[in-house]
Amino acid sequence: MNKHFQKIIDQLHDARIFGFLFDNDREAFKYNFYIYVQLFGDFEDASYELRKALLRFSDAKISALSIENDLSRGQFFITGINVDQDENGLAQFDFAFNSDDLKLNLFAADIEIITSEKIEHSTDQYLKTDWVSLLK
Secondary structure, three states: OOHHHHHHHHHOOOOEEEEEEEEEEOOOOEEEEEEEEEEEEEEEOOEEEEEEEEEEEEOOEEEEEEEOOOOOOOOOEEEEEEEEEOOOOOEEEEEEEOOOOEEEEEEEOEEEEEEOOOOEEEOOOOOOOOHHHHOO
């Protein structure tokens, strides 16, 4: 795996999943796949450092995306990502989550992380969704 991918994946351990988004380029017949996440930073003075982010997978092809028997009420966390890259640069991303109820495997040409500049500190591990501030 290249260093660029590893740097992003290192930030995603225990990231909370908030949603998925598809964005297509109809002229090129390609689409990007986004995962909306909450990143956890340092835990200091009994509070968490929390930040929202979007993961963008360029020219994505989803091979598996399913949620079954969600007993976690949508509280999914990324526990690992295995990445295999072929000689053409196409990467396969196999996600592991805190629950087997969620499965995600995809292929993409690139991964990018778009983080909010807004960092909050909270004793709770949850930030309310605020899409507008994420992109500022």
